[in-house]
Amino acid sequence: DPAIKNSPFTIVLTSIAWRNAWKYRARSYRHWFWDSGVITANMIATAMSFSLDTKLITGFVDKIVNEMLCLEEKKEASIVLAPIGIGLSQEEPKQIEYPSRFVPDIVPISQGKEVEIDQIWKLHNASSLNSSDEVREWTRSIARMQEIRETEDVNVKTQSKPIDPRSIISQSLSDVILLRGSTRKFSRQPITFAQLSNILYSLTRPTHSDFGDKKSMIDIYFIANDVTNVQKGAYFFNRKDNSIDLLKANVQREVSGYLCLEQSLFSDASVVFYMMTNLGLIVDILGNRGYRSCQFESGIIAGRIYLSAYNQKIGASGSTFYDDAVSEFFSPHAKDKDVMISVGIGIPDYRSKPGRILAGKFSRDDLLS
The missing domain is CATH 3.40.109.10 (NADH Oxidase)
Incomplete structure (x- = not known):
């Protein structure tokens, strides 16, 4: 390449x-x-x-x-x-000799026995x-x-609302990354529509990659439990026109918790995102490698949700889920789609401590030298 x-x-x-x-x-x-x-x-x-x-x-x-x-x-x-x-x-890559095969000595991470799953x-x-x-x-x-x-069935949405991202005073990226973690308890306080819009807007940028330069393979669905000026319900984020499409109104917040393996943490969250894709179609065209790409891209989207959330002093936590139940809940809009990953966001019910920088700091010149 x-x-x-x-x-x-x-x-x-x-x-x-x-x-x-x-x-x-x-x-x-x-x-x-x-x-x-x-x-x-x-x-x-x-x-x-x-x-x-x-x-x-x-x-x-x-x-x-x-x-x-x-x-x-x-x-x-x-x-x-x-x-x-x-x-x-500045230099043409040099032809190097293929390295000899060896496994370096590695300090064990755990004293326990490693698990092997064939x-x-x-x-x-x-x-x-x-x-x-x-x-x-x-x-x-x-x-x-x-x-x-892609084709869109306009009959499955009841109303549409444009997102409304707002400029904010951003924290430094290093501070956001050090603060970023997995929230263990949400307070059930609402987040604002502007905060949700800023998170969604951060997901509109394409990923410079060999699999998603033109368009994403992942669709973004979410359940809004408590967002100011947004009706409670199930939504689809329409990245074509930067709007949220209401699919189901008046969804009880216990639903998002049930879908995430019956965890109350995700009932308490203000919003729970579900990244989904037509995995059958992807694998038919891309082969089994397509499974990797879908899961990987959904992880990148989850990472962007984390960064945007913590930049706005909102917490976030990822989760596994009941696969079929998520697909069924968001159908018919999500017909034939599989969920890749879910992320809940909300106001934390505690003050977390930021992480520490363990490695040395490098300047741009250091990285390129």
Whole structure:
């Protein structure tokens, strides 16, 4: 990819499989892409603050990248390549000798026994690209996917309301990232429509990537439990005209909690977002790799929700869910769609402590030198 050739450096995100598998078993595979997506949202924002362009590359030969990074097979795997500072490299990339295969000594993260779930690696291998030809075919399939025109059934919405984003005095990005965490208790106080609009507006920007430059593969639905000047109900965020479409009115706030595995935290939230996609269509066109891209992009969207929320002193927390119940609840509008991830937002019922900077600070020149 020319973006990698013309960039001073490339960040590669990987996942250590067992770290979520001990709790979520085979379903933890999607957490690879959720967590990486949230981290990527922070990384993109940080790169932008340095005026460094980046691109997300999910189409690569898995085995080659994993071996170049000396990742231990069936332990850790690459998820995305992110060249940073596209166009700023002053030198042609040099031909380097292929590194010898070795696994470096790693300090154990936990004293407990690592959990191995064979199904995770079956899923991963089924969505891997094994040759340059497969990568090229993946790229062509993405182009076909981007050209598909969506149809909208206007009969399933009862009313539409334009979002109303407002300028705010932003906190520094580093402060927002350090403050960002997962809220453990919401106060059931309302958020304003302007705050919700600012969050939704932050999701309208396309992701510079090999899978979503022209349009997103993810649709955004939400339940509004307590937002000033917004009727309680189920909504679809229409990014074509930056409006929210009311699908169901007077939804009880217990519904959002039930859909998120009956957790009261998500009944207490002011708004709960559900990122959804027509996964069957995606896989038909993109193959199994499309599953990774959908989960990864939904993670990026979740990360942007977190950043925009905490910038406005609103809390946020992600959740798993009852898959079929979410699809059924938002139907008929969400017919044939699957939920990827959910995020609740609201006013925290406590004052959280910000995190600490563990690594050294780098200037723009440091990053490019």
